[in-house]
Amino acid sequence: MATKKTNSDRIMRIYNLCKEHFGDVRFVGIKYHAKIGWIAKVQFNGDYENLMADGDTSIEALRSLKNRVKKIIKRYNSV
Numbered sequence: 001m002a003t004k005k006t007n008s009d010r011i012m013r014i015y016n017l018c019k020e021h022f023g024d025v026r027f028v029g030i031k032y033h034a035k036i037g038w039i040a041k042v043q044f045n046g047d048y049e050n051l052m053a054d055g056d057t058s059i060e061a062l063r064s065l066k067n068r069v070k071k072i073i074k075r076y077n078s079v
């Protein structure tokens with residue numbers, strides 16, 4: 001029987017990806033904004049800017065943020 005992923009699991013996955021490739025991570029989380037919907041955000045302590053993604057559900061927002069981080073890592077590694 002497969003275990004169900006929680007938002008906490010998704011946040012930890014994004015945190016570990018960012019920490020491994022970018023270094024010091026201050027914050028990874030989600031919040032609900034009335035006009036936009038769910039927003040997932042990563043804040044870095046270093047020279048990097050914050051990354052954000054939104055979605056209709058918290059799961060979609062986290063998935064979009066993870067894909068965005070992976071795309072940046074892939075682009076960085078190909079250069």
